[in-house]
Amino acid sequence: MARGRRPEETVGLRQLVIDAWSWLNYKPVMAEAGRPGSRAFPELAKTWVPPHELRRLAAYKVLASYDNNQAGQLAAAGGDASALERREPGDAAKLVDTALGYLLGSEQTITVEGADHAAEETPQPGAVEAAAVQDRLRKWADKELLTFRIQQAERAAVLLGDSVMVLAWNPAKQRPTLRVYDPGFFFPQWGDEDEDFPSRVHLAWELPADDEAGLKARVRRVTYELGPIAEGVGGEDVEGGGSTAEIRTYPWEPGRASNVTCYLTDAEWLLEDLKNGETLDQLPMDKAAYRVRPDGTELNRLDLMIDFVPVVHIANTIPDGGEPWGRSILARVLQALDELAATDSDSSAASATTGTPIIGLAGARLPVDRATGKPQELQVKAGAVWQLGETGRMDALDTSPQLAELRARVDHLLERIAANSRVTAAGLGTLDATEVPSGYALKLALGPLDALVGMMRLAREHKYRLLFKMVQRLYQAGRGEGWSSGETLPARLAWAPHTPTDRAAVLEEVVTAYGAGVLSLETAVTMLLEAGYPIKDASQEVARIRAKAEEEAAARVEEAASRRREPDGEGDREMSEGVTEQETGRASGSVGG
Template structure:
């Protein structure tokens, strides 16, 4: 049965099927995605790459230009006012919170508690990881990678050991360059990963158009040598020999040398030009001396069963964004006729062009004077009511987009504060946003744990100072609260609970940190609080001792003056002294 569809597809990018440009992806002669007809691209990757380009067009207010390439000439008049980018940036801001910190399990404990075995080593590892994060600008890298993940659904981190810096380096890559090779669909991670992109022709430098491919591949250690059964002891798994290592290959191919069917995973190695490292080593199956692929794929959402790719934050509201753009275009046209209305004249004396002898066209402008006859009339077309309706429709569409994206009107800042009766009502309004951020952070939890595990192992493989053999410490990325908190209410709650003895000082400080108070390190803050309390206690004891000493002096003075000097609430009587006698026996 012909229902007017060329092909009905349900996959990770089927939410884009309504776009005509998706049907033309990869077809020779299409103007929307000319780069996707490259012979080296695998056919099954074309829909994913086309989806990335469509999403990037929305982010840059170019969705109309992209639609025009598929034959929609009216799309060039489309008004795009940054709603897609605003939605992406808002979701990104709530995901990241105010800050991110590396936390190693067991690194911190209460002062009064006995440290658990290994806590000293965990604290040292946490400090080293935080120093590495500061040197590698981890916060900046996370911003780069996570914006791509929120917008496109996917992002990529790549780690590499730098012998000069004596630390792992961290880079982010566009997910359009990322091509994992899954030999087993049920595997947790791919055993081979390609990072590939085209390099344009440079006539000035005499370089032809070419494709560059960087490959990470796991394989047996003895694959390239004649000895069988070679094993290696990796420092992160002492006592467990392994025969697996990771090979790195970095090469380029001229596009003119590639034939049909020589796709990304089948490029002819005899025509490859291998890159050379700064120390002169050719990057052709270079043994990295690690047993893992140092590439981390970040997904914006938890992939569906059987899928490996995430979904963009604006994926399911793209049609709503299209409606917003169309309404904005109509509003622009209506505002033009409202600000400069269409006027009909009857019985007017129109000026005549002396050159042509034809009446000149009148313009509506300030200071214009038109002469009308006795029966003359002027009528203006009033489109203000239509403009008001269009503005109301824009507000409706914004609420619909905010609701369906789960960012909510309160999260986007379009909710009128006067419409919120209480803080509890605002919390309920932000409920979908809380669930959205929780799901996004859950999708990333394991990936960042994996990233920090790889960082530790690269430090061990590079034999960096301070890193000894042993299993990696479980480290995670700690996110700050994504919504503002009532800091005054939290402070009051903490003071009351700690004063009543139902909260420890460590828990109280942790609650203040979660509320947004500028506390950098919980253990240091607890130590400062305890030190200040001990100092104040010592001052009070000294003052009490001083007051007690002053009281004893007053008692002694009172006794000399003959006044009663009670001590402990009991009066004491002194015996009268014997009368002194003179040398002749007379009393004095």
């Protein structure tokens, strides 16, 4: 049984498939996945596509069609000709973009544990090193446009349920580069001993033929694979137990030897050279054309000098047990979106008959076309005059009640979609603000959205920690400037609040608590940062606050000393004269004595 798929249960003569994409079983077009001659999924009939991946790839295409208002076209390609009349005003894309906005918040910040204490008078052990790593990671993020990459990856994850980010060391730039891939290109190969991460990963996609360049249709496969260190690639021979093994000491684990490394293979195959049964993991290596790096190195099991696969798979939700794949924000409400599109189509048809009603005439004198001698057709338009006989009558079909009912059903479906997706009506912006009696009531209305965002961020917490760990280790492996050997420090991605906060209330709370001495300055600044105040770096803000306080204290001491040296005012002058007289008297007394 393939990983990520539950057993099929037989019901009568049909099979009920229960897996990560069971919510799409109601669509007849899903039965077209992998079928030869399919108009809906022609790309899935290729011989190199693994059979157990067909449902996942088909699900991605169905979801993408909803995002691009093409679900009707996809259904028509599957045999439903009436689906071409389907109206899709963009409700699916709005739901995806709204959920994405709440997930990301206003900004994302890289933080390293302990870095906020580096500005203290007596920093905690390791705080200075943590602040330095945090600064270097943030500089890397600026150079690699991390915020932009996160937007790319997270929109795919929210829409499709999955996204993929790949790191690679760039010798020319002397830093790790980050690239986002379509999850439809991602094919992990799970082994029997792989629990959390696959030891082999394929990134594969088809390249179309280019007649002008003389290129035939081909498939490209990029493979990352963990394996024993080959002889003569930088390892050390260690004899033990009657055998010789190649080992290596990695800079992030100075005291531990490892015999594992990651190999990169990048090759292409002509589609015409592939036979049935030669799927992605069984492509004939004797027919492969390996790609070459700019420096002339052939990418055939190239040793990357790292002991991990630099690929991060992001799931939109916390996967079920045994499932590596996430679930789209549209998954649970896809049928409601279909009903909404159908109702909107009916509403459009009803509005046409309401705006231009169907009229029945009796006893009308129809004008005659002089050329043909036949009666002309009457048109319903402004300024039209019809002549009726003495017994003439005109009846109009009133469809406005049906139109009002359809519009009410549209509102009902939108409420169901908002509730079942947990984005809520308040989150979608369809809730009338005048209907909210208090801020507490609004907080309760946003409760499901808070839980949704919390779950989505929790599903990503470990993945971004893993990403920043890989970035540090690639810097260490590439001997980047400022990066030395040693243990990798834990770094995470901090998200801004997803809903507006009462900043004035948070400020009052922080001032009161800090003034009473129950909060440290670091915690107070962190609370202001999470409340949405424009603080870029908590540690730097703490340092600036302390520096300003020291300057003000020094200024007060200097002012007090200046007043003692240069008295000002009548009272100060009299006091100064009295002090002088006392000093003179003491001096004269001592002389007289």
